[in-house]
Amino acid sequence: MQANSFLFSTVIASFLFFSCDKEEAVKETALPAAAKTYITTHFPNTGITSVIKDKEINKTTYDVVLQDGTSLDFTKDGDCTEVDGHNKKIPDTVVPAKILQYVQTTYPTDYIVSWEKDGAEQDVDLGSNVELKFDKDSNFLRVDD
Missing domain, CATH: 3.40.1420.30 (Inhibitor of vertebrate lysozyme, Ivy)
Structure with a gap:
């Protein structure tokens, strides 16, 4: 029983060491x-x-x-x-053109405060706290809660 406990502890310690x-x-x-x-x-x-x-x-x-x-x-x-302006407007030039166009058309009085590319999706946060999701090709997917 002690051997199994030692082996388990060694595996956990190795995992923590190498995954940090x-x-x-x-x-x-x-x-x-x-x-x-x-x-x-x-x-x-x-x-x-x-x-x-x-x-x-x-x-x-x-x-x-x-x-x-x-x-x-x-x-x-x-x-x-990722570009995060921390609630201040980020430059339009850092946002993919198709996303920028969507935001300017759909939310004409708002502005983008962050943009992130995460795997197959892109996230955009607006100054009004609206969060938008786009696919990798910058097509609108949904408003995120």
Whole structure:
């Protein structure tokens, strides 16, 4: 019985050790070139406050905070997966054109405060706290509660 208990404890400890994230603050020079270009293109007058490199077993991401408080997430290749203005308008240029057009037509007095690409879906939050879901091709799916 003790052998089984030891084996179970060892398996659990190994799982916890190998599944933990490893986050570390890095210099902005550590960002992939595509991420640097994205930031200078869409946020030309806003400096970087912090960069956190998040390493998991099967992926690496970069969490960036800009001086104006905007948060951005990038893949290891520098592809942007999230822009969060924290309740302030994000630049129209960071939102896929089809989604931007939908929001401007359907919610003409509102504005986008965050955009996220998560797997096969994209999420958009509006200043009015309306949450919208789109597919990977930017087709509207539903209002999310």
